[in-house]
Amino acid sequence: MRIGVVGLGTMGAPMARHLVEAGHRVTVHNRTRQREEPLAALGAVRAETPGEAAVGADCVLTCVSDGPDLEQVALGPSGIAETLMAGGVVVDCSTVSPTVARRLGEALAAAGGGFVDAPVSGGSEGAERGTLSVFCGGSDADVAKARPLLDAFAKTVTHLGPVGAGQAAKAVNQLFLAGAYASLGESLVYAERAGLPLDRLVEALVGGAADSWVLRNRSANVIASRYPLGFRTSLHLKDLRIGLEEAHAAGLELPVAELVARLEERLVERGYGGEDVSSLARVPRGEA
Numbered sequence: 243m244r245i246g247v248v249g250l251g252t253m254g255a256p257m258a259r260h261l262v263e264a265g266h267r268v269t270v271h272n273r274t275r276q277r278e279e280p281l282a283a284l285g286a287v288r289a290e291t292p293g294e295a296a297v298g299a300d301c302v303l304t305c306v307s308d309g310p311d312l313e314q315v316a317l318g319p320s321g322i323a324e325t326l327m328a329g330g331v332v333v334d335c336s337t338v339s340p341t342v343a344r345r346l347g348e349a350l351a352a353a354g355g356g357f358v359d360a361p362v363s364g365g366s367e368g369a370e371r372g373t374l375s376v377f378c379g380g381s382d383a384d385v386a387k388a389r390p391l392l393d394a395f396a397k398t399v400t401h402l403g404p405v406g407a408g409q410a411a412k413a414v415n416q417l418f419l420a421g422a423y424a425s426l427g428e429s430l431v432y433a434e435r436a437g438l439p440l441d442r443l444v445e446a447l448v449g450g451a452a453d454s455w456v457l458r459n460r461s462a463n464v465i466a467s468r469y470p471l472g473f474r475t476s477l478h479l480k481d482l483r484i485g486l487e488e489a490h491a492a493g494l495e496l497p498v499a500e501l502v503a504r505l506e507e508r509l510v511e512r513g514y515g516g517e518d519v520s521s522l523a524r525v526p527r528g529e530a
């Protein structure tokens with residue numbers, strides 16, 4: 243397949259690497275152009291603009307920070323929509339609101355292209371290892387076209403409905419994780435105060451009902467009081483706001499997620515927004 247990739251950040255760069263390694267013909271573009279260099283060394287072609295990355299592509303993978311960034315690279319000047327060929331499909335792995343996904347899907351359909359919202363879960367480790375879980379929204383035909391691309395870096399690809407359904411599912415994922423990360427910090431900081439041997443305690447917890455991805459993969463951060471990425475707190479807060487906005491629009495109150503969003507706002511205000519979300523443990527430690 244000919245694939246354009248736009249956005250080579252923590253997630254996009256390893257995704258692009260997996261696409262090259264799977265034998266696809268890959269053209270990459272990143273706003274900060276030097277981030278293209280490692281991919282070019284592996285055999286990818288470099289493009290000067292998002293639009294150039296989309297020329298002749300069967301699919302264009304986007305993985306940028308937020309909704310306005312996605313609309314910029316897709317619909318802005320020298321954007322993907324300017325050059326996407328008829329029948330070409332934009333596969334977006336960013337986390338944005340379902341509303342943005344639907345708006346983009348409509349704009350690309352008007353230009354003769356397809357769109358699949360395909361946000362991912364599994365963190366930077368999942369992207370590196372090619373074991374991400376993908377939540378897809380789109381038509382059956384567009385998801386089928388996106389499938390070989392997604393299979394290059396995903397362990398699980400689940401088609402949940404029309405455009406927007408993937409982002410709604412990702413909002414569910416982020417709402418769920420809000421409580422999980424907050425609980426991880428609170429429980430382990432308490433364990434520390436109780437004088438428990440933390441490494442052995444985590445092994446015991448993993449063997450019981452408290453087992454989870456967050457416990458297995460992020461307890462070491464809390465124990466060491468160091469929060470390397472991972473998934474940055476400011477991005478999780480962005481995702482949580484999407485989930486809360488959608489829930490409020492549906493007439494729901496979600497008190498736990500609302501509290502965690504306020505705690506994450508505090509972390510961001512105190513300069514910890516660039517740390518992994520496990521830095522929520524700073525709250526019970528009295529550091530934020």
Ligand code: NAP
Pocket residue numbers: 249250251252253254272273274275277305306307308310311312314315335336337338362363364365366472473474477481
């Ligand atoms: P990141 O490392 O901060 O990378 C963001 C990427 O978006 C960079 O390539 C950046 O370009 C590009 N970008 C941002 N604004 C742009 C704009 N206006 N125009 C063009 N390019 C722009 O973020 P990430 O961790 O890869 O996350 C990317 C997306 O995946 C986000 O939506 C995030 O919520 C989601 N996600 C992340 C994780 C995770 O664990 N990190 C897990 C699941 C989902 P520059 O290099 O020029 O800044």
